[in-house]
Structure formats: structure tokens, C-alpha cells
Amino acid sequence: xNLTEEKTVSVNSDSxxxxxxxxxxxxxxxxxxxxxxxxxxxxGLSLSVNENEIVCLVGESGCGKSMxxxxxxxxxxxxxxxxxxxxxxxxxxxxxxxxxRELRSLRADSISMIFQDPIxxxxxxxxxxxxxxxxxxxxxxxxxxEAKEIAVQxxxxxxxxxxxxxxxxxxxxxxxxxxxxxxIALAIALDPKVLIADEPTTALDVxxxxxxxxxxxxxxREREMGMLLITHDLAVVASVADRVAVMYAGEIVEEAPVDxxxxxxxxxxxxxxxxxxxxxxxxxxxxxxxxxRVPPPQVPPxxxxxxxxxxxxKDACWEELPILSAKGTHxxxxxxxxxxKAL
Numbered sequence: 001x002n003l004t005e006e007k008t009v010s011v012n013s014d015s016x017x018x019x020x021x022x023x024x025x026x027x028x029x030x031x032x033x034x035x036x037x038x039x040x041x042x043x044g045l046s047l048s049v050n051e052n053e054i055v056c057l058v059g060e061s062g063c064g065k066s067m068x069x070x071x072x073x074x075x076x077x078x079x080x081x082x083x084x085x086x087x088x089x090x091x092x093x094x095x096x097x098x099x100x101r102e103l104r105s106l107r108a109d110s111i112s113m114i115f116q117d118p119i120x121x122x123x124x125x126x127x128x129x130x131x132x133x134x135x136x137x138x139x140x141x142x143x144x145x146e147a148k149e150i151a152v153q154x155x156x157x158x159x160x161x162x163x164x165x166x167x168x169x170x171x172x173x174x175x176x177x178x179x180x181x182x183x184i185a186l187a188i189a190l191d192p193k194v195l196i197a198d199e200p201t202t203a204l205d206v207x208x209x210x211x212x213x214x215x216x217x218x219x220x221r222e223r224e225m226g227m228l229l230i231t232h233d234l235a236v237v238a239s240v241a242d243r244v245a246v247m248y249a250g251e252i253v254e255e256a257p258v259d260x261x262x263x264x265x266x267x268x269x270x271x272x273x274x275x276x277x278x279x280x281x282x283x284x285x286x287x288x289x290x291x292x293r294v295p296p297p298q299v300p301p302x303x304x305x306x307x308x309x310x311x312x313x314k315d316a317c318w319e320e321l322p323i324l325s326a327k328g329t330h331x332x333x334x335x336x337x338x339x340x341k342a343l
Contacts, residue, residue: 019050022226023072023111023194028086030067030076032297039297041067043250044086046324049194052224054217056237056258058273059247062294065230066116068247069196072228073113074103090194109139112192114216116199118179122171128155128182129167132189139190154185159215177208181215188219195220198230213240234273238262246270249294249305252324255331266332268310304335312336 030042042064049055057065070076071083074095088095090111095103107113115121123131132151136142142150148167155163158181171179180200187195197216201209217240220227231237237244241258246269254267265271272290292309295301301308303318310317316335324333 023049024089026087029084049226054227056241063247064250111194112187113196118183154189158185194226196228253333
């Protein structure tokens with residue numbers, strides 16, 4: 001079954017090709033401290049984002065996607081989560097070795113982030129115009145009038161209706177879709193090289209979701225930015241991604257160009273996610289679901305993390321930790337890749 005043909009927005013048709021690497025996450029490990037216990041939530045993750053490329057990091061809630069994004073921005077909650085190993089390189093510079101001041105100078109300028117919930121990210125006591133102008137003036141040597149001009153232009157590009165008039169609006173005066181457009185404007189105002197978007201269409205209706213995604217893709221293509229888009233929704237992946245990394249229990253279990261992943265999913269978890277997508281051509285019936293749940297990071301299972309939920313698990317899967325192995329442009333973490341059939 002050609003799953004990508006069922007989407008209302010077609011899969012990105014650009015063929016995968018190597019581009020200049022902007023962001024490189026290498027062997028990243030993140031631990032959380034809670035109630036006297038330490039446990040890993042990200043386990044040796046490696047991922048890169050190239051210029052003019054959208055990489056989707058997809059997986060269920062709790063798999064470590066947002067923690068990965070926050071670590072890149074240097075925004076992990078202090079005293080709760082910390083990077084214990086690895087490197088995060090932005091154009092060759094390790095962000096983990098920078099001071100707080102150096103990181104702040106990079107945010108919004110070289111690397112920016114759109115957060116999941118705009119209402120908690122926007123200060124309710126400031127107008128959106130004042131916030132935008134402050135960010136511009138903090139990173140650019142411009143006058144107030146020039147900063148306002150840049151801010152309005154960013155809102156126009158984010159397709160906020162009546163952009164100039166909305167400069168005087170407070171967050172509570174805007175709809176959810178409008179607030180997310182403000183977040184896009186904040187993220188792109190200074191033309192960052194890398195943009196991270198963490199579930200940017202959560203809680204929005206389907207029509208607004210499509211508009212937001214199209215706007216993000218257009219802004220990314222215009223600027224040739226590298227984008228790391230974090231989502232649990234494979235329909236979103238199919239509509240915008242160039243490359244996809246599937247994450248499970250703190251690890252990447254499969255990575256491939258988007259067309260290749262949908263045409264030939266090789267990990268049982270990826271196959272389960274794709275089977276769970278609604279199929280408008282099929283007769284009515286219950287949707288497929290993956291049995292069980294993501295194991296708690298405090299008590300990880302032995303061997304492969306997906307073994308307790310895998311229909312193809314063998315005895316060796318409970319004992320051996322699979323590595324992420326690459327074959328061409330496709331990477332897979334499984335010790336029995338030939339033991340089951342792809343969709």
C-alpha cells in the first residue's frame with residue numbers, strides 16, 4: 001500500500017542529496033534526576049541537520065524528542081536534567097562548551113526554536129511588537145524604527161493578518177493559530193541558520209495546522225535553513241520532511257529519506273506507526289495500534305528496548321543491544337532485520 005498517496009499534502013518530492021552540515025548531534029546522552037534516582041532519557045543519540053533540509057524527529061510522547069531539542073538550545077531544566085556525554089556542534093562549534101552568555105547570543109540569531117505551546121512562551125504583559133523589537137535590537141545594531149520594520153516584516157512573512165496593527169496586541173488577544181504565527185515570526189526575524197520546531201501544530205485545528213506547516217516550509221526554503229521538526233504525527237512527516245529519524249525510548253531506531261522510509265519501513269516500530277495511520281481507501285474498522293507502552297526510563301528492559309512490544313522478538317533480542325547500522329542512506333537498529341517483512 002502506498003501510504004503517502006493517502007495524505008492531503010503530498011510528500012516532499014525533492015530527492016535526497018548531501019548538503020552542508022549545519023547541526024551535528026553526536027552520541028548525546030541526557031540524564032534526569034528525580035527523587036534521588038538518576039536515569040537516562042536520551043541514550044547515545046546521533047543526528048545531523050543540513051542546510052536547506054527538514055529533518056523530522058518522530059516518536060511517541062516520552063521518547064526523549066523534546067529533551068533533545070532543549071539540550072541543543074541549552075534550555076534543559078537545571079537541577080533536573082543534564083547532558084552527561086556527547087557533543088552538539090553548530091557549524092563545527094560545540095555548543096556544550098559555551099557559556100550561558102555565548103549561548104544567548106546564538107539563540108534567535110544562529111539557531112532558533114518554536115515551542116509547543118505559544119501561550120506559555122509569550123509573556124502576557126508585553127505586546128507582541130515590543131517582544132519582537134527587543135529581540136531584534138538585542139542582536140542587531142539598529143534603531144527602534146528599523147527594529148519595528150524588521151518585526152513587522154517577520155509577522156508578514158509568518159502570514160499574521162493585519163501584521164502592523166497586531167504589533168500592539170497582547171498574546172491573550174490572539175487565537176491559537178495567530179499566536180503560533182507570532183512564534184514563527186520570533187524564530188525567523190533574525191534569519192537563523194537552524195530552526196527547531198517542537199510540535200508546532202499541537203492543539204490547532206486541521207486547517208490551521210496545514211497553513212502553519214506550509215508557512216514553515218516556505219520560510220525554510222526561502223532562507224535555505226536547516227530545520228529539525230519534532231512531531232509524533234507521521235502525516236506531518238509525510239507532508240514536509242526530507243529525512244526522518246524515528247525515535248523510541250531514547251534511541252533512534254531507524255533513519256532514512258522520507259520517501260524511502262514510507263516505501264520500505266524496516267523497523268517493527270516504524271511499521272507499527274505507519275500501520276496506525278488512517279487509510280481512507282480501506283473499509284471501516286478499528287485502527288491498528290502497537291500493543292503495550294514505551295518502557296519507563298527508570299526500568300529499561302534488557303536488550304533491545306522495543307522487544308516487549310515486538311511481534312518478531314527472539315531470545316537474542318532480550319540479550320543483545322542492537323547498534324544503529326547504516327546501509328546506504330538507510331540506518332536501522334535491529335538484530336533481526338531479515339526476520340520480518342516490511343509493509
